[in-house]
Amino acid sequence: MTFHRVAVVLFDRTPMFESAVPISVFGEERPGLPSFDVRVIGGDGGSEVRTNAGVRLATPHGLDAVAESDLVIVPTYRRPPDEPPPAPALDALRAAYERGAIVAGLCLGTFVLAGAGLLGNRTASTHWAYAGLLARLHPDVSVRADDLYVDEGRILTSAGSAGGIDLCLHLVRREFGADAAAAIARRMVVAPHRAGGQAQFVEHPVPDHVAGDPLGATLDWAVRHLDRPLGADALAARALMSRRTFDRRFREATGTSPARWLLHQRVLRAQRLLETSDLPVEQVARRCGFASAVALRPHFRRLVGLSPAAYRQSFGRNPSVDG
Template sequence: MHTIAVLALDQVIPFDLSTPIEVFSRTRLPDGRPGYQVRVCAERPEVDAGTFTLRAHRGLDGLDGLDGADTVIVPGTAAPTAPLTPAVRDALLAAAADGTRIASICTGTFPLAATGLLDGLRATTHWIAADLLAALHPKVTVDPDVLYVDNGQFLTSAGAAAGLDLCLHMIRGDYGSAVAADAARLSVMPLEREGGQAQFIVHDHAPTPQGSSFEPLLTWLQENLGRNLTLADMAAHAGVSTRTLMRRFREQTGTTPLQWLHRARIRQAQHLLETTRHPVERIAGQVGFGSPTAFRDRFKRMTGVSPQTYRRTFS
């Protein structure tokens, strides 16, 4: 039997905490035996979970691999930038040194990254916090486009639902697909979610400083998404050469004019898929793609799923 130690930090997100407890506690082997023993560990006996106070089973000694912990789960926290206490940092580092598997859910990636254990590795978190994670921990390669990342000993996941995906992934690795499929059924969850393990991300337009000389151009682009616009069209509207447009646009927005335009078109397509019943072919034309095939390809590259799957999920 594997032992799962769930680390409860202050302001732990209740759903992120309950997900691994429920999934692993209900996992059964083919002969009916439980696959996991789950214990909640914390630095202090009581933990602030926002809407309630949590009483932990064990102290930080419960994370110790020598005490039987095979896996440590770090749930999300509502205070992801809060500094780790020396005791928590030392406990996570000691668990890692013992070879214990450590996984994070949602913003639980922040305290895990704060230990330095993710330096040089690829990791993910909820897409809305990805930029902050990258800024605070530049040695971590942040991938905001996936549901989870498995580096072997260290695993990270996106939002709370993606934490469930990660738990099922670990169960499959520990006991095989049959046990994982049974755990997925108990969780009313598919074992493999469609979408290439992609988060559903709203791709915002690239930021433009207030007062930028390109604000009028971006407004014009937004109003003309359905047109077959070229780089020359954009430069002419801005009153500059294409070379100047490329240079200044990247300086002010961090991306190229065509990349910005593609993002704007996909964002508009997301809105139309959510709020209308227009056929995909019509939406492709409305947002300026030359063909439905080109639209589907671009949409899937940027969101990870097909337009129809996105519509079924969010309409």
């Protein structure tokens, strides 16, 4: 469906950047491009919200404006996002979806959509640091922590922070065409379409809430020894857990499986080496636990969206090195 009326639902104590993303994409008049009627709504019921930086934002519309919108966006939520969202906001989101509106959750806004029951038996993305929490609070959601956004038709979710820009531009591209999305991206001075997933931006591979326990210590150890043959059985033994308990605890903490987590960490290590060293890609691959450069390349391209050579050309300190 093509949308024109856009509702942006904000909550108290949420991050300012994420709150502004859909307003920046849809809220400006740009001659020759699609125009949108954007209504900023207070999800807590007030006429303003206060961001986690203390800045106050006006929310002149009430939740009744959700019922009049074609697209409803929840750009973020409180941190940590385990506080149940207000029931009236959840009711409004459910009603919007049931009458045919598109509903999107950006970053931690995914938790609000999950709280409304809109993500049951669906795939969803959120900020990588909270993917494990989303999987634990909502086990019926298939969490894709490595995707910039997930499009399930009338339900869409995105990764953290700038991932919301990717989702909003994707919506413009999907409904109004690539030229419109590219023009808006140029005005915002952002890429019209980013390749790869948010795994390329993850800097802290061990979630804070497992640091200090046997699982966290095991993950720390694994990150330091990625050049070794590692598997779930060996990691479970090191954590002094049965394989079944380890798998359960691991998925609760990270939102993914041990095998996928290890692969992501190896690709992340490869990224860092390509950025900061002049090592040939064959040596990069072996230092990251891959048998060869041939084994590294397809995984790197799938997760990052670029070949090792192209990645080094864009982000390495010495782009002339053959990757």
